[in-house]
Amino acid sequence: MSNLYLRNRWFEDLPVGEFHVFGSHTFSELEMIEFARLYSKAPEYTDPEAARALRWGGLVAAPWHICAMWMRKMVDYMEVYAQGVNDGRRNGAGISVQSMTWLEPVRPGHTLTYTYEIIAKSDKVIRDKWGVIRSRNEAFNQNGAKVLSFEIDILAERGTD
Amino acid sequence: MKSHQRSLSQEEIIDFAQAFDPQPYHMDAAAGDASIFGGLCASGWQVAAVATQLASDTLAAEGYNPVMLTAVSEMKWRKPTFVDQSLTTELQLGERQPSSMVPGCESQGVEISVFGPEAVLVAEISAIFAVDTSQ
Numbered sequence: 001m002s003n004l005y006l007r008n009r010w011f012e013d014l015p016v017g018e019f020h021v022f023g024s025h026t027f028s029e030l031e032m033i034e035f036a037r038l039y040s041k042a043p044e045y046t047d048p049e050a051a052r053a054l055r056w057g058g059l060v061a062a063p064w065h066i067c068a069m070w071m072r073k074m075v076d077y078m079e080v081y082a083q084g085v086n087d088g089r090r091n092g093a094g095i096s097v098q099s100m101t102w103l104e105p106v107r108p109g110h111t112l113t114y115t116y117e118i119i120a121k122s123d124k125v126i127r128d129k130w131g132v133i134r135s136r137n138e139a140f141n142q143n144g145a146k147v148l149s150f151e152i153d154i155l156a157e158r159g160t161d
Numbered sequence: 162m163k164s165h166q167r168s169l170s171q172e173e174i175i176d177f178a179q180a181f182d183p184q185p186y187h188m189d190a191a192a193g194d195a196s197i198f199g200g201l202c203a204s205g206w207q208v209a210a211v212a213t214q215l216a217s218d219t220l221a222a223e224g225y226n227p228v229m230l231t232a233v234s235e236m237k238w239r240k241p242t243f244v245d246q247s248l249t250t251e252l253q254l255g256e257r258q259p260s261s262m263v264p265g266c267e268s269q270g271v272e273i274s275v276f277g278p279e280a281v282l283v284a285e286i287s288a289i290f291a292v293d294t295s296q
Contacts, residue, residue, distance in 0.1 A: 038173075039207070039210035039211065039214060040210065040214060041214065042217075042228075042229070044228075044229065055228070055263060055264060055265070062210075063229065063230045063231075064206060064209060064210035064213070064230075067206055067209070068177075068180070068181035068182070068204075068206045068207075068210070069181065071181050071182045071204065071206050072180070072181045072182065072183070075182060075183055075184060093197060093198070093205075093238075094205055094238065095237065095238055096235065096236060096237045096238065097233060097235065097236040097237075098234070098235055099234060099235075100232060100233040100234075100236070101231065101232040101262075102230070102231055102232070102262075103262065127197070130197075150233070155197075
């Protein structure tokens, strides 16, 4: 029953306070460099040798790489819990982000675990069919230290009843 | 301050989406056409990364010694970014704080407006960069 319920929820059915641990990822040096070469060109992110002499004493993940992996884990999670649903219950677009901070460096071999909690639902209706869900999202490393925190507003399709 | 421009090819948009944001409207033209966006478009995270890199390049060229992005107090995705659309940013310096999570740096607030073709506002990013003031 719980699985079916999770997979078939419209905006109205999403409860404030619901909390999910939705994915983990171990960052490799290679993928960190590949991301940074395209999107965050600085030696801290692209050059392990040069990074040793820089302020983190080694290579770290680019800030947006940590967020991009958040997105990947979220999409993968929806793939499981909204399997077979191909409408706005699953593929709601993000519209804005608040209070995003990167708190600790993420180094090669670090494993991040991503969580979200629904913290607010707006009364706004967008294009006649979308509601707005605000969630607090956090990532923790393998030692339990928080490395990323932000809130995001995402569209969720409203039920047609 | 105005930045250089950068566009994202269909291949770059799809590559990023396959790695980080595998949703139909970021990977498939027909799915994009049918979506709320009205066409194949870049992941908002790809746009954010490109925009802050453009902004960081501009700050560096202007002598502000940006070290890294440490926070985004607010970011709004206003319009989709489609294939090969030129993105530019316009920067306005905000508050400077004497401390940063990065040792030896100060925090510089930067309001980044991201524009697509015909000066359409694509995104707004209130960013905080760690800037090295020792140089």
